[in-house]
Amino acid sequence: MFWDVHSHVVPSGDDGAGTLEEGLELCRSAAAHGTSVLFATPHVWPHLGLSSEREERIRAAHAELAAQVAADGLDLRLGFELTPAPSLLEDELGRYRLGDLSAVLMELPFAGPLALAERVAEEIEGAGLVPVLAHPERAEAVIDEPGRARAFAERGWLLQVNATSVLGYHGESPEETGWLLLEQGLVSLVASDGHRPARPPFLDDAYEAVRRRLGEGADALFNGSALRTLEITGRSGNAAAAGAVRRG
Template identity: 50%
Template sequence: MPCGYRGRIRGFVDVHSHVVPSGDDGAATVQEGIELCQIAFDAGTRVLFATPHAHAAWDTFPRTSGRVDIFERAFPRVRDAVAEWGLDLRRGWEVYPSLLTDGPVDLDTYRLEGTRAVLVEFPGWWLRIDDAVELVAAAARRVEEAGLVPLLAHPERCRAVADDPTSVRPLAEAGWPLCLNGPSLTGDHGTTAERIAWRLLDDGVVSLVASDAHGFGRPPRVDTAYATVEAAVGREAATPLFDGSAVPWLA
């Protein structure tokens, strides 16, 4: 697939996965990464972004030079192997918002390859963060000021959004795409995430859905979520959430 891809393809585009070794809680070996990519391909994904965690320094998986080295050594091996089947594997990072607000940062190092997007995560439900939505908004503004587009990952898993689902509407109205985790829509992230995911979808603030795959127990599949959404809202409404048309591709 050329770097300048725009529009829809015959298959799914998954912007969020941990299928390449990086020293985080995703794939542990190159072989595991290849096998996870096979699952994605067999389930209909044709473009898959490997997005290791770039946590804050105080959290579990900060972006260190050692982790970057692991990822950069593993990525081409996985990419080249899966390209033989026709899977387009691309680089990216899943960035904790404070990394983008606490001092200078080279945003291009976090960008999803071939796009103008930076994947910024909402703090998960297990983190008690004051003003979590505003923290994400501040990071999104920083990305936008750099001429890039913030893609905002798994809002439905954020405690503050669960408390007030309307809090993310201003972010969506600012033109910042919100990306749900597919497992949230099918109940695999628990009842709260499922309820909030469907609420955000019903509110019309969601732009796309990704797998956020972490391993064989949480594989890189979006086909099940697609089938669930299609059954609920119809193919015309479901397809743009999964086909890559919401991604800000490079011209």
């Protein structure tokens, strides 16, 4: 069963699911395609931040959806997907954690330099959390120089490649770069980044493709192996996380 760390199935005012009904449909179809743990990761954009009102609405929508899809065997968790912005350097990054994981999802920009993303990732790390870098294979800076992604992976930051990239839906360059990173063993996670019925939160086809090329090594990229070690459990874990957030 798959763990999918990146999706937009909870309505949040961004470009993901528009309604609870649409979100429910996406969640149920994800479960039918083999996903057992799905993180909803609403966008936190420079022009659409996480105000307390927006956060409240998102958390309520998530709670309602999670209760409904539990019967489908789906564990729906909530995180966020940060787009690098200077304001994040002053923010308490612990509020964006992926569920109970000591990790934060941040996308690499599609265009332009990676310097700000790197600084935000360093802030995440400074808060005692692990940066999960979304779709590096779609970033021009990585396509031009894949060594940039290697340097991030060597810092212990987790690279998350999109299922849609390895299947070729984002064009040739992201596909080639995605496979390059996979074959070099730099990728920790493949996720759907599913947004809507036309771009659904499915991992099964990508799993088959990666397994054909990488063999059994594919399994760890889809079964949440890299995330399970980041689960914060029990009181001591929560205290550690709270301390980490304060330090941030």
